[in-house]
Amino acid sequence: MRRTITILVLPALLFIFIFFVLPLLFLLAQSFQDPETGQLTLAGYAEFFQKETSQIIYVRTLRLGLTITLINIVLAYPASYVLARLPAKRRTLAMSLVILPLMTNPVARTYAWLIILGRTGLINNVLLSTGLIESPERLIYTEGAIILGLTQLLLPLMILSLVSAMENIPKDVEEAARSLGANGITTFLRVIVPLSADGLVLGATLVFTGSITAYVTPVILGGNRMLMLSTLLRQRAMMAFDEQGATVVAVVMIVTALAVNLLVRMLRPKPTAQR
Amino acid sequence: MKISRWYTLSLGIVYFFLLGPFLIIFAASFGAESTLSFPPRGFSLDWFANVFANEQFIRSFWTSLQLGLIATILSLIFGVPVAYALTHFDFPGAGFVETLFSLPILVPGLVIGLSMLNFFVLFGKFDVLTGLMIGHTAILFPYSVRVVSVALRNLDPAVEEAAVNLGANRLRTFLLIVLPNIRAGIAAAFILGFITSFNNVPVSVFLSGPGVNTLPIAMLSYMEYYFDPTIAALSTILIIFSIVLVQAAERLLGLSQFV
Numbered sequence: 001m002r003r004t005i006t007i008l009v010l011p012a013l014l015f016i017f018i019f020f021v022l023p024l025l026f027l028l029a030q031s032f033q034d035p036e037t038g039q040l041t042l043a044g045y046a047e048f049f050q051k052e053t054s055q056i057i058y059v060r061t062l063r064l065g066l067t068i069t070l071i072n073i074v075l076a077y078p079a080s081y082v083l084a085r086l087p088a089k090r091r092t093l094a095m096s097l098v099i100l101p102l103m104t105n106p107v108a109r110t111y112a113w114l115i116i117l118g119r120t121g122l123i124n125n126v127l128l129s130t131g132l133i134e135s136p137e138r139l140i141y142t143e144g145a146i147i148l149g150l151t152q153l154l155l156p157l158m159i160l161s162l163v164s165a166m167e168n169i170p171k172d173v174e175e176a177a178r179s180l181g182a183n184g185i186t187t188f189l190r191v192i193v194p195l196s197a198d199g200l201v202l203g204a205t206l207v208f209t210g211s212i213t214a215y216v217t218p219v220i221l222g223g224n225r226m227l228m229l230s231t232l233l234r235q236r237a238m239m240a241f242d243e244q245g246a247t248v249v250a251v252v253m254i255v256t257a258l259a260v261n262l263l264v265r266m267l268r269p270k271p272t273a274q275r
Numbered sequence: 276m277k278i279s280r281w282y283t284l285s286l287g288i289v290y291f292f293l294l295g296p297f298l299i300i301f302a303a304s305f306g307a308e309s310t311l312s313f314p315p316r317g318f319s320l321d322w323f324a325n326v327f328a329n330e331q332f333i334r335s336f337w338t339s340l341q342l343g344l345i346a347t348i349l350s351l352i353f354g355v356p357v358a359y360a361l362t363h364f365d366f367p368g369a370g371f372v373e374t375l376f377s378l379p380i381l382v383p384g385l386v387i388g389l390s391m392l393n394f395f396v397l398f399g400k401f402d403v404l405t406g407l408m409i410g411h412t413a414i415l416f417p418y419s420v421r422v423v424s425v426a427l428r429n430l431d432p433a434v435e436e437a438a439v440n441l442g443a444n445r446l447r448t449f450l451l452i453v454l455p456n457i458r459a460g461i462a463a464a465f466i467l468g469f470i471t472s473f474n475n476v477p478v479s480v481f482l483s484g485p486g487v488n489t490l491p492i493a494m495l496s497y498m499e500y501y502f503d504p505t506i507a508a509l510s511t512i513l514i515i516f517s518i519v520l521v522q523a524a525e526r527l528l529g530l531s532q533f534v
Binding site for chain 2: 001002003004005007011012013015016019020021022023024027030033075076077081082083086095096097098099100104105106107108109111112113115116118120121122127152153155156157158162181182184194200208209213215216220230233234237243244247250253254257258260261
Protein backbone atom coordinates (compact mmCIF):
# COMPACT_ATOMS: atom_id res chain seq x y z
CA MET A 1 0.00 0.00 0.00
CA ARG A 2 2.85 2.33 0.79
CA ARG A 3 4.13 1.82 -2.77
CA THR A 4 0.73 2.68 -4.23
CA ILE A 5 0.56 5.90 -2.24
CA THR A 6 4.08 6.84 -3.32
CA ILE A 7 3.26 6.26 -6.98
CA LEU A 8 0.10 8.34 -6.68
CA VAL A 9 1.49 11.29 -4.76
CA LEU A 10 5.18 11.54 -5.61
CA PRO A 11 5.03 12.95 -9.19
CA ALA A 12 2.76 15.82 -8.16
CA LEU A 13 4.78 16.37 -5.01
CA LEU A 14 8.00 16.67 -7.00
CA PHE A 15 6.38 19.06 -9.46
CA ILE A 16 5.03 21.36 -6.79
CA PHE A 17 8.27 21.22 -4.83
CA ILE A 18 10.57 22.04 -7.75
CA PHE A 19 8.43 24.59 -9.54
CA PHE A 20 6.54 26.20 -6.67
CA VAL A 21 8.16 25.70 -3.26
CA LEU A 22 11.78 26.08 -4.35
CA PRO A 23 11.22 29.34 -6.28
CA LEU A 24 9.42 30.79 -3.24
CA LEU A 25 12.25 29.80 -0.89
CA PHE A 26 14.66 31.24 -3.38
CA LEU A 27 12.70 34.50 -3.47
CA LEU A 28 12.74 34.63 0.32
CA ALA A 29 16.54 34.21 0.29
CA GLN A 30 16.91 36.88 -2.38
CA SER A 31 15.07 39.41 -0.25
CA PHE A 32 17.76 39.05 2.45
CA GLN A 33 20.68 39.19 0.06
CA ASP A 34 22.73 42.16 -0.96
CA PRO A 35 22.40 42.33 -4.77
CA GLU A 36 26.05 43.24 -5.26
CA THR A 37 28.06 41.39 -2.64
CA GLY A 38 25.62 38.51 -2.08
CA GLN A 39 25.92 38.94 1.68
CA LEU A 40 23.13 38.55 4.17
CA THR A 41 21.45 41.89 4.83
CA LEU A 42 18.27 43.44 6.17
CA ALA A 43 18.80 46.57 4.12
CA GLY A 44 15.92 45.82 1.72
CA TYR A 45 13.44 45.56 4.58
CA ALA A 46 14.90 48.56 6.38
CA GLU A 47 14.43 50.59 3.23
CA PHE A 48 10.87 49.38 2.73
CA PHE A 49 9.75 50.21 6.26
CA GLN A 50 11.68 53.47 6.58
CA LYS A 51 10.92 55.10 3.27
CA GLU A 52 7.86 57.29 3.40
CA THR A 53 6.54 56.30 -0.02
CA SER A 54 6.47 52.59 0.73
CA GLN A 55 5.03 53.25 4.19
CA ILE A 56 2.20 55.22 2.62
CA ILE A 57 1.57 52.47 0.10
CA TYR A 58 1.57 49.73 2.73
CA VAL A 59 -0.83 51.60 4.99
CA ARG A 60 -3.04 52.46 2.01
CA THR A 61 -3.17 48.82 0.96
CA LEU A 62 -4.25 47.70 4.43
CA ARG A 63 -6.75 50.54 4.75
CA LEU A 64 -8.34 49.84 1.37
CA GLY A 65 -8.46 46.11 2.22
CA LEU A 66 -10.34 46.88 5.42
CA THR A 67 -12.71 49.35 3.72
CA ILE A 68 -13.51 46.93 0.94
CA THR A 69 -14.13 44.13 3.45
CA LEU A 70 -16.58 46.28 5.43
CA ILE A 71 -18.44 47.41 2.30
CA ASN A 72 -18.67 43.80 1.17
CA ILE A 73 -20.10 42.65 4.50
CA VAL A 74 -22.79 45.35 4.47
CA LEU A 75 -23.74 44.70 0.83
CA ALA A 76 -23.57 40.92 0.97
CA TYR A 77 -25.28 40.06 4.25
CA PRO A 78 -28.93 40.78 3.50
CA ALA A 79 -28.57 39.75 -0.15
CA SER A 80 -27.05 36.40 0.84
CA TYR A 81 -29.95 35.81 3.19
CA VAL A 82 -32.41 36.21 0.30
CA LEU A 83 -30.31 33.95 -1.92
CA ALA A 84 -30.02 31.23 0.74
CA ARG A 85 -33.81 31.17 1.13
CA LEU A 86 -34.60 30.86 -2.60
CA PRO A 87 -35.97 27.56 -3.86
CA ALA A 88 -33.18 25.35 -5.25
CA LYS A 89 -33.90 25.90 -8.94
CA ARG A 90 -34.00 29.68 -8.79
CA ARG A 91 -31.02 29.74 -6.51
CA THR A 92 -28.95 27.93 -9.14
CA LEU A 93 -29.66 30.65 -11.68
CA ALA A 94 -29.19 33.44 -9.13
CA MET A 95 -25.84 32.06 -7.96
CA SER A 96 -24.56 31.61 -11.48
CA LEU A 97 -25.12 35.33 -12.02
CA VAL A 98 -23.35 36.10 -8.75
CA ILE A 99 -20.19 34.20 -9.71
CA LEU A 100 -20.06 35.73 -13.19
CA PRO A 101 -17.54 38.48 -12.29
CA LEU A 102 -15.22 35.81 -10.88
CA MET A 103 -15.31 33.91 -14.15
CA THR A 104 -14.85 36.87 -16.47
CA ASN A 105 -11.60 38.03 -18.02
CA PRO A 106 -10.22 40.49 -15.43
CA VAL A 107 -9.30 43.12 -18.00
CA ALA A 108 -12.81 43.04 -19.46
CA ARG A 109 -14.36 43.28 -16.02
CA THR A 110 -12.20 46.21 -14.96
CA TYR A 111 -12.54 48.03 -18.27
CA ALA A 112 -16.18 48.77 -17.46
CA TRP A 113 -15.04 51.06 -14.65
CA LEU A 114 -12.92 53.06 -17.07
CA ILE A 115 -16.04 53.66 -19.16
CA ILE A 116 -17.96 54.71 -16.06
CA LEU A 117 -15.25 56.82 -14.40
CA GLY A 118 -13.17 58.08 -17.35
CA ARG A 119 -12.81 61.70 -18.43
CA THR A 120 -15.52 61.23 -21.06
CA GLY A 121 -17.22 58.50 -19.08
CA LEU A 122 -20.72 58.09 -17.72
CA ILE A 123 -20.35 59.96 -14.44
CA ASN A 124 -18.43 62.91 -15.84
CA ASN A 125 -20.89 63.27 -18.73
CA VAL A 126 -23.88 63.17 -16.43
CA LEU A 127 -22.35 65.70 -14.03
CA LEU A 128 -21.32 68.00 -16.91
CA SER A 129 -24.72 67.93 -18.56
CA THR A 130 -26.52 68.72 -15.31
CA GLY A 131 -24.12 71.59 -14.73
CA LEU A 132 -22.90 70.27 -11.38
CA ILE A 133 -19.30 70.49 -12.57
CA GLU A 134 -17.74 72.63 -15.29
CA SER A 135 -14.82 70.50 -16.35
CA PRO A 136 -14.34 66.73 -16.08
CA GLU A 137 -13.16 65.45 -12.71
CA ARG A 138 -10.37 62.93 -12.45
CA LEU A 139 -12.12 59.86 -11.08
CA ILE A 140 -9.75 57.11 -12.16
CA TYR A 141 -6.39 56.68 -10.45
CA THR A 142 -8.13 57.30 -7.15
CA GLU A 143 -8.73 55.18 -4.08
CA GLY A 144 -12.45 55.31 -4.79
CA ALA A 145 -11.96 53.75 -8.22
CA ILE A 146 -9.93 50.90 -6.73
CA ILE A 147 -12.57 50.35 -4.05
CA LEU A 148 -15.35 50.11 -6.67
CA GLY A 149 -13.42 47.72 -8.89
CA LEU A 150 -12.32 45.42 -6.10
CA THR A 151 -15.75 45.36 -4.47
CA GLN A 152 -17.26 44.12 -7.73
CA LEU A 153 -14.53 41.49 -8.02
CA LEU A 154 -14.67 40.21 -4.45
CA LEU A 155 -18.37 40.51 -3.58
CA PRO A 156 -19.06 37.06 -5.10
CA LEU A 157 -16.60 35.43 -2.68
CA MET A 158 -18.33 37.04 0.29
CA ILE A 159 -21.76 36.00 -0.97
CA LEU A 160 -20.69 32.41 -1.66
CA SER A 161 -19.26 32.08 1.87
CA LEU A 162 -22.33 33.60 3.50
CA VAL A 163 -24.87 31.66 1.44
CA SER A 164 -23.25 28.34 2.19
CA ALA A 165 -23.25 29.16 5.91
CA MET A 166 -26.87 30.33 5.87
CA GLU A 167 -28.14 27.30 4.00
CA ASN A 168 -27.45 25.27 7.13
CA ILE A 169 -29.65 27.41 9.38
CA PRO A 170 -32.95 25.61 9.84
CA LYS A 171 -36.03 27.69 9.14
CA ASP A 172 -37.51 26.58 12.50
CA VAL A 173 -34.94 28.64 14.41
CA GLU A 174 -36.21 31.84 12.85
CA GLU A 175 -39.80 30.89 13.38
CA ALA A 176 -39.04 30.17 17.01
CA ALA A 177 -37.50 33.60 17.41
CA ARG A 178 -40.50 35.23 15.74
CA SER A 179 -43.04 33.38 17.81
CA LEU A 180 -41.17 34.45 20.94
CA GLY A 181 -41.78 38.04 19.88
CA ALA A 182 -38.62 39.07 18.03
CA ASN A 183 -39.17 41.34 15.04
CA GLY A 184 -37.45 40.99 11.69
CA ILE A 185 -34.40 43.04 12.49
CA THR A 186 -33.88 41.45 15.90
CA THR A 187 -34.18 37.98 14.35
CA PHE A 188 -31.62 38.89 11.73
CA LEU A 189 -29.11 40.38 14.15
CA ARG A 190 -29.49 37.94 17.03
CA VAL A 191 -30.26 34.69 15.22
CA ILE A 192 -29.10 34.77 11.61
CA VAL A 193 -25.85 36.68 12.11
CA PRO A 194 -24.48 34.57 15.00
CA LEU A 195 -25.41 31.33 13.24
CA SER A 196 -23.66 32.36 10.02
CA ALA A 197 -20.57 33.80 11.75
CA ASP A 198 -18.34 31.07 10.28
CA GLY A 199 -19.25 32.12 6.75
CA LEU A 200 -18.73 35.76 7.65
CA VAL A 201 -15.23 35.10 8.99
CA LEU A 202 -14.29 33.00 5.96
CA GLY A 203 -15.72 35.55 3.51
CA ALA A 204 -14.04 38.48 5.24
CA THR A 205 -10.67 36.71 5.16
CA LEU A 206 -11.02 35.93 1.47
CA VAL A 207 -12.07 39.48 0.62
CA PHE A 208 -9.34 41.10 2.68
CA THR A 209 -6.52 38.95 1.33
CA GLY A 210 -8.01 39.28 -2.15
CA SER A 211 -7.93 43.07 -1.86
CA ILE A 212 -4.36 43.38 -0.65
CA THR A 213 -3.01 41.00 -3.29
CA ALA A 214 -5.16 41.85 -6.34
CA TYR A 215 -3.25 42.97 -9.39
CA VAL A 216 -5.30 43.86 -12.47
CA THR A 217 -7.72 46.23 -10.75
CA PRO A 218 -5.01 48.38 -9.11
CA VAL A 219 -3.04 48.42 -12.38
CA ILE A 220 -5.95 49.74 -14.42
CA LEU A 221 -7.81 51.85 -11.87
CA GLY A 222 -4.92 52.98 -9.66
CA GLY A 223 -2.05 53.05 -12.12
CA ASN A 224 1.26 54.52 -11.06
CA ARG A 225 -0.40 57.44 -9.35
CA MET A 226 -2.27 55.44 -6.75
CA LEU A 227 0.06 52.56 -5.98
CA MET A 228 -0.84 49.55 -3.88
CA LEU A 229 1.54 46.79 -2.78
CA SER A 230 0.92 44.80 -5.96
CA THR A 231 1.52 47.70 -8.31
CA LEU A 232 4.57 48.73 -6.29
CA LEU A 233 5.94 45.22 -6.79
CA ARG A 234 5.37 45.49 -10.52
CA GLN A 235 7.02 48.88 -10.64
CA ARG A 236 10.10 47.70 -8.75
CA ALA A 237 10.48 44.54 -10.83
CA MET A 238 9.65 45.80 -14.31
CA MET A 239 10.30 49.50 -14.44
CA ALA A 240 12.96 50.19 -11.81
CA PHE A 241 14.66 46.79 -12.29
CA ASP A 242 15.18 46.75 -8.55
CA GLU A 243 15.02 43.02 -8.12
CA GLN A 244 15.72 42.89 -4.43
CA GLY A 245 13.19 45.67 -3.79
CA ALA A 246 10.57 43.64 -5.63
CA THR A 247 11.29 40.50 -3.60
CA VAL A 248 10.99 42.50 -0.37
CA VAL A 249 7.54 43.77 -1.41
CA ALA A 250 6.58 40.20 -2.35
CA VAL A 251 7.60 38.85 1.05
CA VAL A 252 5.79 41.66 2.88
CA MET A 253 2.66 40.90 0.85
CA ILE A 254 2.74 37.16 1.43
CA VAL A 255 3.53 37.50 5.15
CA THR A 256 0.67 39.97 5.60
CA ALA A 257 -1.78 37.66 3.81
CA LEU A 258 -0.66 34.58 5.75
CA ALA A 259 -0.65 36.47 9.06
CA VAL A 260 -4.27 37.52 8.54
CA ASN A 261 -5.22 33.93 7.73
CA LEU A 262 -3.43 32.59 10.82
CA LEU A 263 -4.81 35.28 13.10
CA VAL A 264 -8.35 34.54 11.97
CA ARG A 265 -7.82 30.81 12.46
CA MET A 266 -6.55 31.41 15.99
CA LEU A 267 -9.29 33.81 16.99
CA ARG A 268 -12.12 31.77 15.55
CA PRO A 269 -13.79 29.54 18.13
CA LYS A 270 -13.41 25.84 17.37
CA PRO A 271 -16.32 24.56 15.29
CA THR A 272 -18.67 22.50 17.43
CA ALA A 273 -18.95 18.80 16.73
CA GLN A 274 -22.68 18.61 16.22
CA ARG A 275 -24.36 20.65 13.55
CA MET B 276 -40.76 49.66 5.20
CA LYS B 277 -41.04 45.97 5.95
CA ILE B 278 -37.82 44.08 6.40
CA SER B 279 -38.58 41.73 3.50
CA ARG B 280 -38.53 44.80 1.23
CA TRP B 281 -35.08 45.70 2.52
CA TYR B 282 -33.82 42.25 1.70
CA THR B 283 -35.10 42.43 -1.87
CA LEU B 284 -33.71 45.93 -2.28
CA SER B 285 -30.28 44.81 -1.10
CA LEU B 286 -30.29 41.93 -3.57
CA GLY B 287 -31.15 44.41 -6.31
CA ILE B 288 -28.24 46.65 -5.34
CA VAL B 289 -25.87 43.68 -5.35
CA TYR B 290 -26.93 42.62 -8.84
CA PHE B 291 -26.80 46.17 -10.12
CA PHE B 292 -23.26 46.40 -8.83
CA LEU B 293 -22.11 43.01 -10.08
CA LEU B 294 -23.74 43.06 -13.51
CA GLY B 295 -24.38 46.74 -14.33
CA PRO B 296 -20.78 47.34 -15.47
CA PHE B 297 -21.13 44.52 -18.00
CA LEU B 298 -24.16 46.16 -19.60
CA ILE B 299 -22.19 49.38 -19.90
CA ILE B 300 -19.39 47.56 -21.73
CA PHE B 301 -21.93 46.04 -24.14
CA ALA B 302 -23.35 49.47 -24.95
CA ALA B 303 -19.94 51.13 -25.30
CA SER B 304 -18.64 48.53 -27.74
CA PHE B 305 -21.19 49.60 -30.37
CA GLY B 306 -20.37 53.32 -30.24
CA ALA B 307 -19.25 55.12 -33.39
CA GLU B 308 -16.72 57.52 -31.87
CA SER B 309 -13.06 56.67 -31.80
CA THR B 310 -12.50 57.80 -28.23
CA LEU B 311 -14.30 55.86 -25.62
CA SER B 312 -17.18 57.89 -24.20
CA PHE B 313 -20.40 57.11 -22.47
CA PRO B 314 -23.25 57.29 -23.34
CA PRO B 315 -22.00 56.22 -26.81
CA ARG B 316 -22.96 58.21 -29.90
CA GLY B 317 -23.92 56.55 -33.16
CA PHE B 318 -23.77 52.87 -33.95
CA SER B 319 -20.94 50.90 -35.44
CA LEU B 320 -19.57 47.39 -35.62
CA ASP B 321 -16.09 48.63 -36.52
CA TRP B 322 -14.61 47.83 -33.13
CA PHE B 323 -15.58 44.20 -33.45
CA ALA B 324 -13.96 44.12 -36.89
CA ASN B 325 -10.93 45.74 -35.29
CA VAL B 326 -10.63 42.93 -32.76
CA PHE B 327 -10.44 40.29 -35.47
CA ALA B 328 -8.08 42.35 -37.59
CA ASN B 329 -5.61 42.73 -34.73
CA GLU B 330 -2.92 40.11 -35.11
CA GLN B 331 -1.79 40.48 -31.48
CA PHE B 332 -5.24 39.53 -30.19
CA ILE B 333 -5.60 36.57 -32.53
CA ARG B 334 -2.17 35.19 -31.79
CA SER B 335 -2.45 35.69 -28.03
CA PHE B 336 -5.91 34.12 -28.07
CA TRP B 337 -4.45 30.92 -29.53
CA THR B 338 -1.62 31.01 -26.99
CA SER B 339 -4.12 31.38 -24.13
CA LEU B 340 -6.33 28.59 -25.48
CA GLN B 341 -3.43 26.21 -25.90
CA LEU B 342 -1.96 27.13 -22.54
CA GLY B 343 -5.30 26.73 -20.76
CA LEU B 344 -5.97 23.30 -22.23
CA ILE B 345 -2.51 21.89 -21.65
CA ALA B 346 -2.09 23.30 -18.13
CA THR B 347 -5.53 22.05 -17.11
CA ILE B 348 -4.91 18.56 -18.47
CA LEU B 349 -1.47 18.41 -16.82
CA SER B 350 -2.85 19.56 -13.47
CA LEU B 351 -5.49 16.81 -13.68
CA ILE B 352 -2.97 14.12 -14.64
CA PHE B 353 -0.88 15.06 -11.60
CA GLY B 354 -3.80 16.00 -9.35
CA VAL B 355 -6.34 13.19 -9.74
CA PRO B 356 -3.96 10.55 -8.27
CA VAL B 357 -3.32 12.85 -5.31
CA ALA B 358 -7.05 13.30 -4.76
CA TYR B 359 -7.49 9.52 -4.97
CA ALA B 360 -4.73 8.90 -2.40
CA LEU B 361 -6.16 11.55 -0.06
CA THR B 362 -9.66 10.10 -0.17
CA HIS B 363 -8.79 6.40 -0.12
CA PHE B 364 -5.82 6.01 2.20
CA ASP B 365 -5.02 7.24 5.65
CA PHE B 366 -1.30 7.86 5.47
CA PRO B 367 1.13 9.87 7.58
CA GLY B 368 1.62 13.30 6.08
CA ALA B 369 -1.78 13.34 4.35
CA GLY B 370 -2.64 16.62 6.05
CA PHE B 371 0.66 18.11 4.93
CA VAL B 372 0.07 17.00 1.33
CA GLU B 373 -3.41 18.51 1.37
CA THR B 374 -2.09 21.84 2.68
CA LEU B 375 0.79 21.85 0.21
CA PHE B 376 -1.55 21.47 -2.75
CA SER B 377 -3.83 24.25 -1.54
CA LEU B 378 -0.92 26.70 -1.20
CA PRO B 379 -0.99 28.05 -4.78
CA ILE B 380 -4.37 29.62 -3.93
CA LEU B 381 -3.12 31.19 -0.70
CA VAL B 382 0.07 32.64 -2.14
CA PRO B 383 -0.61 35.81 -4.18
CA GLY B 384 -0.32 35.20 -7.92
CA LEU B 385 2.05 38.09 -8.37
CA VAL B 386 4.48 36.58 -5.86
CA ILE B 387 4.27 33.20 -7.61
CA GLY B 388 4.97 34.85 -10.96
CA LEU B 389 7.96 36.84 -9.69
CA SER B 390 9.47 33.86 -7.88
CA MET B 391 9.15 31.63 -10.94
CA LEU B 392 10.66 34.25 -13.21
CA ASN B 393 13.68 34.72 -10.95
CA PHE B 394 14.04 30.96 -10.61
CA PHE B 395 13.78 30.22 -14.33
CA VAL B 396 16.25 32.95 -15.18
CA LEU B 397 18.88 31.27 -13.03
CA PHE B 398 18.17 27.55 -13.19
CA GLY B 399 16.00 26.56 -16.10
CA LYS B 400 16.44 27.94 -19.56
CA PHE B 401 12.89 27.18 -20.67
CA ASP B 402 11.34 28.85 -23.67
CA VAL B 403 8.54 31.26 -22.82
CA LEU B 404 5.65 28.90 -23.57
CA THR B 405 7.11 26.08 -21.45
CA GLY B 406 7.64 28.51 -18.58
CA LEU B 407 4.02 29.67 -18.83
CA MET B 408 2.83 26.07 -18.94
CA ILE B 409 4.73 25.15 -15.79
CA GLY B 410 3.49 28.26 -13.99
CA HIS B 411 -0.13 27.72 -14.95
CA THR B 412 -0.06 24.01 -14.11
CA ALA B 413 1.19 24.84 -10.61
CA ILE B 414 -1.55 27.39 -9.93
CA LEU B 415 -4.25 24.95 -11.10
CA PHE B 416 -3.30 22.16 -8.66
CA PRO B 417 -5.58 23.37 -5.86
CA TYR B 418 -8.61 23.23 -8.15
CA SER B 419 -7.95 19.79 -9.56
CA VAL B 420 -7.05 18.23 -6.20
CA ARG B 421 -9.89 19.82 -4.24
CA VAL B 422 -12.70 19.51 -6.77
CA VAL B 423 -11.86 15.89 -7.62
CA SER B 424 -11.54 15.08 -3.89
CA VAL B 425 -15.06 16.42 -3.34
CA ALA B 426 -16.35 14.26 -6.19
CA LEU B 427 -14.54 11.17 -4.84
CA ARG B 428 -15.92 11.70 -1.33
CA ASN B 429 -19.44 11.92 -2.72
CA LEU B 430 -19.06 8.56 -4.46
CA ASP B 431 -20.68 5.67 -2.58
CA PRO B 432 -17.82 3.35 -1.43
CA ALA B 433 -20.13 0.36 -1.97
CA VAL B 434 -19.80 0.85 -5.74
CA GLU B 435 -16.05 0.35 -5.55
CA GLU B 436 -16.31 -2.51 -3.07
CA ALA B 437 -18.65 -4.34 -5.40
CA ALA B 438 -16.13 -4.10 -8.24
CA VAL B 439 -13.29 -5.29 -6.00
CA ASN B 440 -15.40 -8.16 -4.69
CA LEU B 441 -16.10 -9.22 -8.25
CA GLY B 442 -12.35 -9.54 -8.80
CA ALA B 443 -11.24 -6.26 -10.37
CA ASN B 444 -7.94 -4.85 -9.17
CA ARG B 445 -7.53 -1.27 -7.98
CA LEU B 446 -6.45 0.21 -11.29
CA ARG B 447 -9.19 -1.54 -13.23
CA THR B 448 -11.76 -0.47 -10.65
CA PHE B 449 -10.55 3.09 -10.90
CA LEU B 450 -10.61 3.25 -14.69
CA LEU B 451 -13.85 1.37 -15.27
CA ILE B 452 -15.92 2.21 -12.21
CA VAL B 453 -14.62 5.25 -10.33
CA LEU B 454 -13.64 7.47 -13.24
CA PRO B 455 -16.97 7.26 -15.10
CA ASN B 456 -18.78 7.97 -11.84
CA ILE B 457 -16.86 11.15 -11.03
CA ARG B 458 -16.92 12.58 -14.55
CA ALA B 459 -19.05 15.53 -13.44
CA GLY B 460 -16.40 16.43 -10.85
CA ILE B 461 -13.62 16.07 -13.41
CA ALA B 462 -15.56 18.25 -15.85
CA ALA B 463 -16.09 20.88 -13.16
CA ALA B 464 -12.37 20.82 -12.31
CA PHE B 465 -11.56 21.11 -15.98
CA ILE B 466 -13.80 24.13 -16.57
CA LEU B 467 -12.68 25.85 -13.39
CA GLY B 468 -9.04 25.20 -14.23
CA PHE B 469 -9.37 26.36 -17.81
CA ILE B 470 -11.12 29.59 -16.84
CA THR B 471 -8.52 30.25 -14.15
CA SER B 472 -5.67 29.81 -16.62
CA PHE B 473 -7.39 31.68 -19.45
CA ASN B 474 -8.04 34.70 -17.21
CA ASN B 475 -4.77 34.68 -15.31
CA VAL B 476 -2.74 37.88 -15.33
CA PRO B 477 -0.37 38.00 -12.32
CA VAL B 478 1.59 34.85 -13.19
CA SER B 479 1.50 35.43 -16.94
CA VAL B 480 2.66 39.03 -16.66
CA PHE B 481 6.04 37.85 -15.39
CA LEU B 482 6.39 34.73 -17.52
CA SER B 483 5.30 36.21 -20.86
CA GLY B 484 8.11 37.11 -23.17
CA PRO B 485 8.96 38.61 -26.51
CA GLY B 486 6.42 37.44 -29.06
CA VAL B 487 4.52 35.20 -26.66
CA ASN B 488 1.63 36.90 -24.88
CA THR B 489 -1.54 35.61 -23.34
CA LEU B 490 -4.79 37.34 -24.28
CA PRO B 491 -5.24 39.37 -21.07
CA ILE B 492 -1.63 40.58 -21.30
CA ALA B 493 -2.15 41.61 -24.93
CA MET B 494 -5.27 43.52 -23.85
CA LEU B 495 -3.39 45.33 -21.09
CA SER B 496 -0.62 46.42 -23.44
CA TYR B 497 -3.13 47.56 -26.08
CA MET B 498 -4.77 49.72 -23.42
CA GLU B 499 -1.52 51.49 -22.69
CA TYR B 500 -1.50 52.97 -26.19
CA TYR B 501 -5.10 53.21 -27.38
CA PHE B 502 -8.27 54.49 -25.78
CA ASP B 503 -10.78 53.39 -28.42
CA PRO B 504 -13.68 50.96 -27.92
CA THR B 505 -11.80 47.95 -29.37
CA ILE B 506 -11.18 46.58 -25.87
CA ALA B 507 -14.87 47.11 -25.09
CA ALA B 508 -15.80 45.01 -28.15
CA LEU B 509 -13.35 42.27 -27.22
CA SER B 510 -14.60 42.40 -23.63
CA THR B 511 -18.17 41.98 -24.86
CA ILE B 512 -17.17 38.83 -26.70
CA LEU B 513 -15.31 37.46 -23.68
CA ILE B 514 -18.14 38.28 -21.26
CA ILE B 515 -20.71 36.52 -23.45
CA PHE B 516 -18.35 33.55 -23.65
CA SER B 517 -18.17 33.48 -19.81
CA ILE B 518 -21.94 33.77 -19.45
CA VAL B 519 -22.53 30.80 -21.74
CA LEU B 520 -19.83 28.72 -20.06
CA VAL B 521 -20.91 29.53 -16.50
CA GLN B 522 -24.59 28.93 -17.24
CA ALA B 523 -23.87 25.59 -18.86
CA ALA B 524 -21.50 24.54 -16.08
CA GLU B 525 -23.83 25.65 -13.31
CA ARG B 526 -26.77 23.81 -14.80
CA LEU B 527 -24.88 20.63 -15.56
CA LEU B 528 -22.45 20.48 -12.67
CA GLY B 529 -23.42 22.99 -9.98
CA LEU B 530 -20.19 24.92 -10.47
CA SER B 531 -20.74 27.39 -7.62
CA GLN B 532 -20.37 24.65 -4.99
CA PHE B 533 -16.77 24.11 -6.12
CA VAL B 534 -15.58 27.72 -6.46
